[in-house]
Amino acid sequence: MTIRDQVRFWLLACGAFFFLIWLFSGILLPFVAGMAIAYFLDPLADRLEARGLSRTLATTIITALFFLILVFVLLLIVPLIGSQLAGFLERLPGYISDLRAQAAPYIQHIADKIAPETLNSVGESIKGQTANAIKWAGNILGNLLTGSLALLNFLSLVFITPVVSFYLLRDWDKIVGKVDSWLPRWLAGDIRECARDIDLTLAGFVRGQSTVCLLLGLFYGLGLTLVGLEFGFLIGLMTGILSFVPYFGMLVGFAVGVGVAIAQFGFGLNVVFVVGVFLLGQLMEGNFLTPKLVGDKVGLHAVWVMFALLAGGALFGFLGVMLAVPVAAAIGVLVRYALARYLESRLYDHAPQPLASLAGGGDMDMPVASAGSSISTAGQDVNASVASQKPAGPKAAADGGVNDGGTGGSDKPQS
Secondary structure: OOHHHHHHHHHHHHHHHHHHHHHOOOOOHHHHHHHHHHHHHHHHHHHHHHOOOOHHHHHHHHHHHHHHHHHHHHHHHHHHHHHHHHHHHHHHHHHHHHHHHHHHHHHHHHHOOOOHHHHHHHHHHHHHHHHHHHHHHHHHHHHHHHOOOHHHHHHHHHHHHHHHHHHHHHOHHHHHHHHHHOOOHHHHHHHHHHHHHHHHHHHHHHHHHHHHHHHHHHHHHHHHHHOOOOOHHHHHHHHHHHOOOOOHHHHHHHHHHHHHHHHHHOOOHHHHHHHHHHHHHHHHHHHHHHHHHHOOOOOOOHHHHHHHHHHHHHHHOHHHHHHHHHHHHHHHHHHHHHHHHHHHOHHHHOOOHHHHHHHHHOOOOOOOOOHHHHHHHHHHHHHHHHHHOOOOOHHHHHOOOOOEOOEOOOOOOOO
């Protein structure tokens, strides 16, 4: 099989993979969620197995504890979040009116310095964009709540995901070994190296970033509640969860928190306290949480993560959001692997022979007008030199002899 055939095969395999994801995207959510849970819990199962427990018993204990804790947290947090969310939506029109009243003098001061036609055009543009944003958000929410598969997806998450995660976690090592046996033997080492890098990237980002988001959500929620912000726990917890998308969560939470603070307190010291909570949270994340829990060798740039999440959501919905980070990690590792191989190859540091001869032996400072005649004269000198020399051995060729049609050449390939 030639290199072209191999490239064609792997491109077709990748295309078939994404086509199947698109085709079955409506039913894949519980399976992807179960695979994510099994991957997340596999190190713990390996530790229990190393202590003498059977894989089945370790998997049973871990899976049962995980879903019991998850149900307990949901029963504890969801009613609180639901009540705060309902109250926040009820108070939202009042917050908007209070913000408008607080900002009216400043807006009027700015409006007095702007031409009326410019102000009208800006106002119409803002109204149009706001209407489009509300329509887009409403369509997404409507698809999530009233879609034909919404109830099926919820029931499958509740009943199918635990079963899928149990069996995948129990057979995880067997599945990995079976896939390893299918690898092409001459590329198995490189594929294993890329797989280890992908695993380290996912472990560092998904597990580490999830812990960072949880701690940030608790910190923001408790901090905003202590400074007296209405619905502070809800705003802080949502800020922490959305922090999985770099910068997006903090910016959204900061805007909502400061807006509610201004509507509640006016422009006063309490707003400074709210801003201080967000700044302290960012300092804690950047200087302690992320370096300790995620590390600096993850290799996933924030812009790349944001693009992957938005692209996955646009293509496959919530399923695409779940698959975005693993796919982004895999693509990043493969791109770095290909770049490393390119830097080690002849394509990077070896020019074709005619260009190498000109680059090494020509006079680069000669005038442009005489460049053609100089190159012609150099060519005649080289031909005359080759014609007057005897056939050179390997040593002479290695020392810089010119190889012309096999004359003065070497049997050893040039590197």
